[in-house]
Amino acid sequence: YANATIDDHSHSSILTLTNHTSFSIGRAFYPSKIPTKSSFSSNPLPFSTSFIFSIAPFKHLLPGHGFVFLFSPFEGANGVSSAQHLGLFNLTNNGNPKNYVFGIEFDVFKNQEFNDINDNHVGLDVNSLTSLTSQDDIWVSGKHDEKFKELKLNNGENYQVWIEYSDSRVNVAMAIAGKRRPNRPLISELVNLSDVFLDEMFVGFCGATEQLIESHKILAWSFSNSNFSIGDGLVTTNLPSFGFVLGISFGIFIFVIGSAAMVFVVLLKRKRSKRMEEEGDIEDWELEYWPHRISYEDIYAATKAFSEQNIIEFGGMLKDVAMGVLYLHES
Structure with a gap:
């Protein structure tokens, strides 16, 4: 829906949510609704899903905003907007308890109106982009998963995510694609979805940009209401890379001009310091961290x-x- 496309890439299909244009919206769902509540009670059914994504910047453009894995009562792109709303809600319906939407957001822009913790976080959303909980150190590392490590979401790297819901608890784990699944979840939160899930829901992804532009791609996806090891079957090797070429090009460029750049910066700082001293009324700390005025x-x-x-x-x-x-x- 909207700008989302399915692209063939080396005998595989890749879901691209947003394109190279500003204020782009992309939404994509499994073609039919899936059962999300038991036929014998109002309790939500458990589920397990895993997917591999890549968020990559475009050359010469500032990146933004993010994407969401979601459950929604409807398909299509009506009632949603781009930019900070991520193609999930809009200005008027954000926070409405009758949205019946659950999502896990991967957000690379800090919006104070949603109390975002920073510009690189994973959040748990229920009917609102103001997350119930969020985490910025988004990879568990160490021999015994004893520490969190920060990963940049939109560096073009391929990441694998595991999301599970059972007994009213949502667990979210994440790692670089091809690495083992961490035993310790990134997010583990008790969430009552009884009033959020309808009997059947659409499940899929949405993403958006504004004048800040980046690509949001889903390379592989699995979902089950019963098999909690289904994510182990995703192919994580020989996947296309969307940040590699750009990174190598810049790496060579920086290596070649590195020495000249360091000389230039030293001379430039000296000229700035001399000029600012001559202007007067400049505090000592400003000489090092110019410009502030x-x-x-x-x-x-x-x-x-x-x-x-x-x-x-x-x-x-x-x-x-x-x-x-x-x-x-x-x-």
């Missing part, structure tokens, strides 16, 4: 008079946020 005129010019095309965040509890390019000229 930018005139309104410079900001106005950098954002092209706060033009609409430069707005990267809209409304909510915040004012609009504009993106601009500031050109520094050395005298």
Whole structure:
């Protein structure tokens, strides 16, 4: 639905939720509803799902926003919006208890209106993008899974996720694709889904961008109401990589120009320090961390008079946020 596509890639099919355009929305679901409540009671059925995803930036573009694995009472893209709403809700229905939506979000933008903990987190959502709980250190490591390690969600790496629900507890685990499943979950939370799940629901994925653009791809997916080891059957080797070429190119480029760049930075800092000392009224800490003082005129010019095309965040509890390019000229 919307901008989502199924792409053939080396004899395999890859779900691409968002494309290279701004304010893109993609939603994709299993073609038919699945039972989510027992026919003998109102208790939600257990489930186990695992998938492999990749979030990759586009060259010369700032990345954002994220995607969600979700249960929804309807298909299609009606009633949802792009940007910070991730193709899951919109400004008016976010937080409505009659949404009947459960999701696990993978978010790379910090929205204060949703109390996001940072710009790189996994969150558990029930009818709202204000997560019930979230985690930013998103990989359990160590011999006995004794510590969390931060992973960058949108670096183009392929990650495998395991999500399980049983006895009112949601467990979410995550690792680099091909690595073993951690014994210790990233998120483990008691959640009563009796009032969220209907008898049958659609299950799938949604994602969105705004002027911050990145690709959101699902490389493999499994789901079951009974087999909690179904994720072990996903193929995790020889998968396409969506961040490798860009990373190698930049690595070579940085290696070649590294020495020249270091010399340039040293000279530039010396020139800046000398100029700021001559201007006076500069505190010592500012000499090292220049610049901290930018005139309104410079900001106005950098954002092209706060033009609409430069707005990267809209409304909510915040004012609009504009993106601009500031050109520094050395005298």
